[in-house]
Amino acid sequence: MHEMTSTRATLTEQQRETLEALAGEIRVRRPVVAFTGAGISTESGIPDYRGPNGLWKRVRPTTFREFLNDPEVRAAYWRRRRERYPQMVQVEPNAGHLALVRLQEAGLLSTIITQNIDGLHQRAGADPESVIELHGTVHEIRCLECERRFPAAEFPLPEGDEEPVCPVCGGIVKEATISFGESLVADDLRRALEIARDCELMLVVGSSLQVNPAAKVPLIAAQQGAVLAIINREPTPLDPLADFVVQASAGAALSYVADLLTG
Numbered sequence: 001m002h003e004m005t006s007t008r009a010t011l012t013e014q015q016r017e018t019l020e021a022l023a024g025e026i027r028v029r030r031p032v033v034a035f036t037g038a039g040i041s042t043e044s045g046i047p048d049y050r051g052p053n054g055l056w057k058r059v060r061p062t063t064f065r066e067f068l069n070d071p072e073v074r075a076a077y078w079r080r081r082r083e084r085y086p087q088m089v090q091v092e093p094n095a096g097h098l099a100l101v102r103l104q105e106a107g108l109l110s111t112i113i114t115q116n117i118d119g120l121h122q123r124a125g126a127d128p129e130s131v132i133e134l135h136g137t138v139h140e141i142r143c144l145e146c147e148r149r150f151p152a153a154e155f156p157l158p159e160g161d162e163e164p165v166c167p168v169c170g171g172i173v174k175e176a177t178i179s180f181g182e183s184l185v186a187d188d189l190r191r192a193l194e195i196a197r198d199c200e201l202m203l204v205v206g207s208s209l210q211v212n213p214a215a216k217v218p219l220i221a222a223q224q225g226a227v228l229a230i231i232n233r234e235p236t237p238l239d240p241l242a243d244f245v246v247q248a249s250a251g252a253a254l255s256y257v258a259d260l261l262t263g
């Protein structure tokens with residue numbers, strides 16, 4: 001109960017009123033669809049790559065072409081992964097992820113379409129089948145030749161600078177995330193767009209909605225007449241199309257909504 005009180009304290013009176021109205025719409029239009037971005041995971045300590053203090057403001061990301069063409073780029077990529085992945089495995093889901101799971105368990109939320117690669121929705125308890133990871137996941141390794149995917153836990157990286165290869169075909173492998181200049185997985189995007197065309201309410205959480213084609217998903221939902229709700233700390237380009245806009249912490253806002261609906 002202490003947690004709920006402190007959560008409420010970070011929302012303004014007006015934000016609470018907006019979230020109460022949103023909860024009413026969720027009840028009517030269930031099951032709704034969530035579309036999430038980095039802002040839902042920053043409260044777990046994962047940096048927002050494109051936000052005002054985003055990592056990409058300081059470090060230039062590796063492009064897909066560089067990765068394919070340059071063994072030295074790949075060696076640096078795997079060095080970074082060896083350093084970072086053990087930390088990523090230890091990151092815990094936060095109140096925002098848990099609130100979405102509460103909505104899902106109550107039958108109020110069907111699908112979670114996410115731009116995040118951290119796997120935190122599933123770790124929070126979301127049905128893995130219901131999560132569409134548009135930008136892939138750090139928790140799998142993918143072969144660029146045969147397209148096989150391997151759980152990271154079952155794919156030990158070689159020591160030193162030796163390059164990992166596909167154990168089946170010997171092809172170049174990579175984290176199963178979408179790099180700059182790399183296409184999204186066509187099936188994932190198609191499924192997300194189909195869901196956007198069918199849903200009655202799309203709840204955007206923690207996305208700046210500036211990265212295409214992912215940002216097309218809520219745009220299409222709004223264009224086909226779905227109620228669009230956006231919870232994000234900063235304004236987004238789709239705010240003018242949205243029925244509800246709450247500029248607040250994802251964890252605080254979603255917990256408040258979940259308390260109202262599942263309390």
Ligand SMILES: [Zn+2]
Pocket residue numbers: 143144145146147148166167168169170171
């Ligand atoms: Zn392969």
